[in-house]
Amino acid sequence: MTSYRPLDAEALRACLGARNTLAARLGGAPADWVLREVSDGNLNTVFLVEGPTGALCCKQSLPHVRVDPDWKMPLDRTDFEARYMRAVSPFVGHLMPEFHAFDAELHLLVMEGLTHHRVLRTALADGTAAAGFSARIGEYVGRTAFHTSWRGRPFEAVMKNVARFARNTTLTRITVDLVLTDPCVPDCPRNRPLSPDLDETVAALQSDSTLRDAVSRLQERFLCCPQALLHGDLHTGSVMVHGDDVRVIDGEFALMGPIGFDCGLYLGNLLLHACARPERREWMQDEIALFWRSLEHLYRDLWDENPQAGDVGALLSPESRRSAQAATLRAIRRDSAGFAGLELIRRTIGYAQVADYALTPDRVAEAEARRRALALGRTLILGATMDEAVEACFQ
Amino acid sequence: MTSYRPLDAEALRACLGARNTLAARLGGAPADWVLREVSDGNLNTVFLVEGPTGALCCKQSLPHVRVDPDWKMPLDRTDFEARYMRAVSPFVGHLMPEFHAFDAELHLLVMEGLTHHRVLRTALADGTAAAGFSARIGEYVGRTAFHTSWRGRPFEAVMKNVARFARNTTLTRITVDLVLTDPCVPDCPRNRPLSPDLDETVAALQSDSTLRDAVSRLQERFLCCPQALLHGDLHTGSVMVHGDDVRVIDGEFALMGPIGFDCGLYLGNLLLHACARPERREWMQDEIALFWRSLEHLYRDLWDENPQAGDVGALLSPESRRSAQAATLRAIRRDSAGFAGLELIRRTIGYAQVADYALTPDRVAEAEARRRALALGRTLILGATMDEAVEACFQ
Numbered sequence: 001m002t003s004y005r006p007l008d009a010e011a012l013r014a015c016l017g018a019r020n021t022l023a024a025r026l027g028g029a030p031a032d033w034v035l036r037e038v039s040d041g042n043l044n045t046v047f048l049v050e051g052p053t054g055a056l057c058c059k060q061s062l063p064h065v066r067v068d069p070d071w072k073m074p075l076d077r078t079d080f081e082a083r084y085m086r087a088v089s090p091f092v093g094h095l096m097p098e099f100h101a102f103d104a105e106l107h108l109l110v111m112e113g114l115t116h117h118r119v120l121r122t123a124l125a126d127g128t129a130a131a132g133f134s135a136r137i138g139e140y141v142g143r144t145a146f147h148t149s150w151r152g153r154p155f156e157a158v159m160k161n162v163a164r165f166a167r168n169t170t171l172t173r174i175t176v177d178l179v180l181t182d183p184c185v186p187d188c189p190r191n192r193p194l195s196p197d198l199d200e201t202v203a204a205l206q207s208d209s210t211l212r213d214a215v216s217r218l219q220e221r222f223l224c225c226p227q228a229l230l231h232g233d234l235h236t237g238s239v240m241v242h243g244d245d246v247r248v249i250d251g252e253f254a255l256m257g258p259i260g261f262d263c264g265l266y267l268g269n270l271l272l273h274a275c276a277r278p279e280r281r282e283w284m285q286d287e288i289a290l291f292w293r294s295l296e297h298l299y300r301d302l303w304d305e306n307p308q309a310g311d312v313g314a315l316l317s318p319e320s321r322r323s324a325q326a327a328t329l330r331a332i333r334r335d336s337a338g339f340a341g342l343e344l345i346r347r348t349i350g351y352a353q354v355a356d357y358a359l360t361p362d363r364v365a366e367a368e369a370r371r372r373a374l375a376l377g378r379t380l381i382l383g384a385t386m387d388e389a390v391e392a393c394f395q
Numbered sequence: 396m397t398s399y400r401p402l403d404a405e406a407l408r409a410c411l412g413a414r415n416t417l418a419a420r421l422g423g424a425p426a427d428w429v430l431r432e433v434s435d436g437n438l439n440t441v442f443l444v445e446g447p448t449g450a451l452c453c454k455q456s457l458p459h460v461r462v463d464p465d466w467k468m469p470l471d472r473t474d475f476e477a478r479y480m481r482a483v484s485p486f487v488g489h490l491m492p493e494f495h496a497f498d499a500e501l502h503l504l505v506m507e508g509l510t511h512h513r514v515l516r517t518a519l520a521d522g523t524a525a526a527g528f529s530a531r532i533g534e535y536v537g538r539t540a541f542h543t544s545w546r547g548r549p550f551e552a553v554m555k556n557v558a559r560f561a562r563n564t565t566l567t568r569i570t571v572d573l574v575l576t577d578p579c580v581p582d583c584p585r586n587r588p589l590s591p592d593l594d595e596t597v598a599a600l601q602s603d604s605t606l607r608d609a610v611s612r613l614q615e616r617f618l619c620c621p622q623a624l625l626h627g628d629l630h631t632g633s634v635m636v637h638g639d640d641v642r643v644i645d646g647e648f649a650l651m652g653p654i655g656f657d658c659g660l661y662l663g664n665l666l667l668h669a670c671a672r673p674e675r676r677e678w679m680q681d682e683i684a685l686f687w688r689s690l691e692h693l694y695r696d697l698w699d700e701n702p703q704a705g706d707v708g709a710l711l712s713p714e715s716r717r718s719a720q721a722a723t724l725r726a727i728r729r730d731s732a733g734f735a736g737l738e739l740i741r742r743t744i745g746y747a748q749v750a751d752y753a754l755t756p757d758r759v760a761e762a763e764a765r766r767r768a769l770a771l772g773r774t775l776i777l778g779a780t781m782d783e784a785v786e787a788c789f790q
Contacts, residue, residue: 150614159567173550209712219710224620312611312619315580
């Protein structure tokens with residue numbers, strides 16, 4: 001027996017009205033609340049509910065992909081998002097919306113409503129994003145990466161997240177297919193048709209066996225390296241900004257994986273934006289540098305402050321710890337470059353593309369932007385650092 | 396409500412008598428059955444039950460370590476052994492005893508009784524082991540390592556084992572402490588006092604910061620590299636032999652981890668035997684070579700026969716697959732050397748030592764054997780191959 005049903009605005013109003021704590025956050029009477037559907041991602045229904053004294057964001061799973069009702073999907077994805085929010089909120093504070101409640105039967109997640117924030121991708125598109133947001137994202141990744149890792153907690157606590165998120169296979173399958181496989185597969189039906197100008201470039205990419213070998217190594221790295229609890233889908237559409245307040249949302253793809261995967265997805269999306277708007281290349285490079293400075297600084301500090309917090313690393317002397325930190329951060333950067341490369345390619349030829357390409361002035365410029373993103377992606381996957389790849393591909 | 400109670404011989408007789416399928420395997424009437432307690436490991440109670448037409452081995456968890464009733468322990472360890480047997484038996488056939496039944500309330504595991512087999516460690520000690528057994532162990536590890544890995548199955552199937560065995564934390568804690576940490580910790584109360592002749596050697600080992608750094612990397616490798624479902628405690632006491640019939644038992648430490656961990660524990664125990672009986676060094680080296688030949692051959696064949704079985708590797712061309720196989724096997728050998736080194740050290744100075752040292756003719760020879768094992772262990776942990784380390788330490 002399950003009482004699951006997709007909620008429309010009025011059903012949601014009744015549902016929130018019946019829950020005292022949530023109703024009290026909104027204030028006034030249910031009839032006073034203003035509900036707006038703001039579904040923006042591909043998967044779920046999202047409502048923003050505003051009352052006289054507060055706002056809530058309510059996210060509910062549908063039994064299918066929201067934008068494609070024929071693509072059936074189990075309902076448990078908001079369950080994983082709720083678990084993720086509970087797992088990382090003690091470490092990231094106001095870098096994510098406050099978690100309020102989760103209804104397991106309705107698969108309904110209720111969190112702080114961010115009424116003034118805008119999605120970072122949109123804010124970048126219309127020029128309202130204030131430079132420097134990446135420092136906060138670096139902080140977010142640094143904090144979650146340390147505190148949910150084998151260095152930050154006894155292994156029993158980490159294994160709890162391993163066990164919990166290993167069951168998030170429906171969404172992980174999407175990542176394995178759409179991010180880590182399809183872009184290398186000629187004629188994959190999930191890839192999008194592009195302008196014929198790009199046919200040759202795409203065909204060359206998909207028949208490149210050196211690239212496939214490197215992608216194969218990244219697949220293994222993604223599945224077989226549970227360093228920390230990842231957000232799992234940390235692109236510029238999963239970040240909301242308002243002035244210098246930055247929040248990470250949409251953790252339903254959460255899984256234990258290599259820290260460089262979260263970094264790579266995020267940075268790959270900054271590079272995509274730079275491909276679409278080449279005049280912003282330096283700004284995006286500054287954001288990348290800010291991200292790393294913030295992440296690395298924080299990750300080192302947290303480790304120095306908690307040298308005995310986990311089983312891994314507890315044997316190290318302070319000097320050895322510093323070498324281990326440097327080696328760990330180098331490896332994170334290496335992974336990040338590869339995963340950023342995959343993100344650049346899959347967002348350019350795969351199923352889920354990015355709105356950034358609509359910012360190009362015409363079709364010629366768009367094809368050029370896509371070609372650059374593919375070249376950048378390939379260069380990164382084959383082992384270049386981010387600086388080297390940008391240098392080589394923006395000439 | 397649980398009906399758990401530790402079973403003595405008569406209670407076990409009644410319990411088996413009440414289960415038709417098991418009683419039928421034994422044949423005759425319960426009064427005809429001969430029950431012998433054969434508990435040999437540190438943790439559980441084990442009975443061998445023989446009837447007119449068959450034999451059963453019955454293993455039950457106790458609420459404490461069998462050899463130390465003050466060391467309390469949850470009962471679920473036979474649950475994990477039963478899950479492990481079910482998970483790998485389709486791949487290893489008669490290389491493990493046949494699984495018959497598991498009673499979740501009694502935490503009682505019932506499997507094929509091996510009445511003629513002897514524990515390999517004992518058979519090595521008294522000279523009844525027939526050379527060549529390591530080919531079967533190499534086959535066992537090769538089969539389990541391929542079929543339970545990201546290359547051998549779709550990732551959803553692997554994640555099921557990840558989720559399941561990530562909960563085996565009680566026994567994994569023993570490995571993390573006794574194998575991966577304690578031997579490097581001066582004055583650790585769980586380490587055993589040794590002959591004062593060895594004080595200086597042990598003190599030098601435990602203050603060696605290069606060694607601790609390398610052990611710290613192995614800790615991370617153990618916890619953060621779930622390549623395949625491991626046995627987790629594959630020493631010569633977890634293998635039974637009878638002529639050339641070889642069986643692996645005692646999978647209660649099972650977890651997802653680096654394939655080199657199973658290899659390293661096994662090979663480390665062959666090297667321990669060679670330290671205690673230096674005249675058998677060449678034999679043990681032959682066993683090591685046999686182990687690798689068998690494992691590598693099988694692992695390559697299985698991968699070639701199932702190139703699309705898993706998500707990882709499905710993009711590779713046949714040529715690329717061969718390079719990937721070589722790289723994977725090199726990495727397994729590298730890990731194995733390190734874990735073998737840890738096993739050599741922990742079995743020489745740690746909580747759970749090995750009977751092999753009792754084979755030395757006198758205390759001087761024993762101290763010499765232990766000193767050699769420690770040197771060999773250190774050399775392996777610091778990165779030598781097994782051949783190099785043996786060459787350097789047996790002069």
